[in-house]
Amino acid sequence: MAERTKIEWCDDTRNAVNGCSVLSPGCTNCYAMRLAGTRLRNHPSRAGLTRDSKAGPVWTGEVRLNARELLAPLRQKRGRRIFWNAHGDLFHEAVPDEWIDRLFAVCALTPQHTHMILTKRSARMREYFNRPAVAVRVGLEACVMATEAMQRNPRSTIGLGIKVELSDVKPGRLLNWPLPNVWLGVSVEDQARADERIPDLLATPAAVRFISAEPLLGPVDLRNWLRSSPSSAYLSGKVTADMPAWTRIGSTALDWVIVGGESGPGARPMQNEWAQSLVDQCKAAGVAAFVKQLSNGTRALHDIDQFPEGLRVRAFPGRVDAGEGV
Numbered sequence: 001m002a003e004r005t006k007i008e009w010c011d012d013t014r015n016a017v018n019g020c021s022v023l024s025p026g027c028t029n030c031y032a033m034r035l036a037g038t039r040l041r042n043h044p045s046r047a048g049l050t051r052d053s054k055a056g057p058v059w060t061g062e063v064r065l066n067a068r069e070l071l072a073p074l075r076q077k078r079g080r081r082i083f084w085n086a087h088g089d090l091f092h093e094a095v096p097d098e099w100i101d102r103l104f105a106v107c108a109l110t111p112q113h114t115h116m117i118l119t120k121r122s123a124r125m126r127e128y129f130n131r132p133a134v135a136v137r138v139g140l141e142a143c144v145m146a147t148e149a150m151q152r153n154p155r156s157t158i159g160l161g162i163k164v165e166l167s168d169v170k171p172g173r174l175l176n177w178p179l180p181n182v183w184l185g186v187s188v189e190d191q192a193r194a195d196e197r198i199p200d201l202l203a204t205p206a207a208v209r210f211i212s213a214e215p216l217l218g219p220v221d222l223r224n225w226l227r228s229s230p231s232s233a234y235l236s237g238k239v240t241a242d243m244p245a246w247t248r249i250g251s252t253a254l255d256w257v258i259v260g261g262e263s264g265p266g267a268r269p270m271q272n273e274w275a276q277s278l279v280d281q282c283k284a285a286g287v288a289a290f291v292k293q294l295s296n297g298t299r300a301l302h303d304i305d306q307f308p309e310g311l312r313v314r315a316f317p318g319r320v321d322a323g324e325g326v
């Protein structure tokens with residue numbers, strides 16, 4: 001599918017996994033579900049992933065891998081900010097571990113990109129990343145991919161940038177882990193989802209952890225999770241505050257908060273005060289905030305110049321690779 005995106009906080013979207021099922025209030029007007037059941041209903045990547053209902057197309061729960069999309073970043077030399085799977089959920093219960101391994105192998109093989117993965121299935125993401133062998137699994141998959149690329153093209157440079165120590169296969173040793181170019185996030189549409197998903201996210205090793213409060217359906221208090229407090233890793237002396245961001249395994253703070261109102265048919269209004277409160281909470285804690293769009297339910301506003309002054313905020317977290325920070 002097309003890689004161009006209107007999403008203001010990324011350069012490309014890549015839909016390697018399509019298909020899903022409705023999980024929480026944020027899913028009610030799922031754009032991907034509507035698209036899969038209408039305009040793309042006969043496209044091979046979406047056919048059969050929805051069924052018709054009186055309320056419109058509904059996901060069947062089937063998921064499908066799009067291998068072409070999965071591997072596309074390997075061919076892109078220029079670094080991109082890639083948002084994965086806007087039309088599905090990588091940690092959906094029907095997605096096999098092997099697909100997840102392959103996606104993170106692509107991330108490992110493309111240090112020129114920043115990979116952003118957002119989920120509503122935070123518990124599975126936490127469980128996946130906390131398995132002792134996960135770095136080895138992903139590292140071996142990366143080796144297979146790099147080998148296949150070299151078989152196709154002996155001059156391929158895919159994989160030359162990663163550190164592989166096959167003689168020392170221990171968790172966390174096969175790759176630079178957690179991958180420094182992978183940002184993990186959870187969707188947070190209301191306080192209940194914040195309380196449920198953010199603790200899972202903060203228990204997941206990641207270079208950068210973010211939330212997407214879109215569609216924001218009510219006021220959310222994030223203050224418990226915006227300031228880092230000493231984690232067990234710090235207390236054990238295994239990491240120190242002057243180490244790079246991606247070593248902060250167990251850190252208890254979010255790095256980035258995206259805020260947005262709902263758009264499209266049936267959109268539910270977002271009060272600007274809810275967005276302003278999140279921006280203010282981030283500002284007080286020194287955390288990057290990004291206001292994507294405002295919406296009163298009938299009209300969505302994307303042009304930042306038309307936002308109220310206090311909401312003209314589009315910051316990125318302190319980058320572990322390159323670029324702008326707060």
Ligand code: SF4
Nearest residue numbers: 020021022027030088
């Ligand atoms: S998790 Fe995302 S893709 Fe899945 S139904 Fe909800 S909004 Fe749609």
